[in-house]
Amino acid sequence: MDPQEEAKRLQRLHAMGMLNTPEDRLFRGFAEDALALLPGTSIAAVTLVDAERQWFKAIIGLDMKETPRSVSFCSHTIETNGVLVVEDATRDSRFVANPLVTSAPAIRFYAGIKLTSGVGALCVIGRQPRRATEAEIAKLVKLAQYVDIQLLAHGTQFNLPDASPRAPAA
Template sequence: MTAPSEAQRLQRLHALGILDTPGDDLFRGLAEQALGVVPGTTIAAVSLVDAERQWFKTIIGLGAKETSRAVSFCSHTIETEDCMVVEDATKDERFANNPLVTSAPAIRFYAGIRLAGGVGALCVIGTSPRRIRPGEIEKLSKIAQYVDIQLLSHGVLANVMEPKA
């Protein structure tokens, strides 16, 4: 399956009706599970990528609610069908000069799974370089499938409950 066009992707994202909504325990629990899959990671997020920003439906290990899309690792993840892995961000030309690498939170390791429709990513992040194992990718992919189900449920409910003009 190919990545959707940017217009289609943004349409799907906005149809979910989830941007800027409060966090909830379900998404937090899925992020916690993802964090437990990859040893040495300290940050996990369900990240939704809008036109100009990356917004976190939930994030563990970092106080931000959003970042600029320009510095977002997840912005790259939504363009791939595989798990995007950055073993050492200081050695990756896409990220070596990224402010999220050169200053706090000093990202070194990143693994992200694109969510359905390319609306965002489930990701785990660490401050030390590392390699990911195939079993870890499989487990992250399974958790991402549950995130997709929750996003779809939310979108269906939002569209049903939204008054028609």
């Protein structure tokens, strides 16, 4: 990615005020819904891609909060026009030597949708190779639009000036 574009993307990401916030039910619900859309998958996440890491706002199926960006599938997703599908990571030159493929969690299938100007991705992962149908991807894209709305709403709310009541002037 062009360094200027990456700087703008990171600025948008940080302006949202979402990194390192507690997991919440809404984003966990999006991950659960994503997982339900692609039968046979076992991991789903709402991922935000920072400069050196991918951080999970919500994740189902793995007990971790972040991974290095250098091994992130979602880092590749944010550089696409919107959708990245990897049917078998052991046969994809970008991922064949990736430690997330060669050891636990042994990723084989990945489908990711780029979120809000590339700040992250909504992704679904499987431990078996598979094909995603056009209908499955279309539903995942639609779900990602709802995630985008919530990310943008959070960013707007985070950036509002303090609206605490003021004492009346004397």
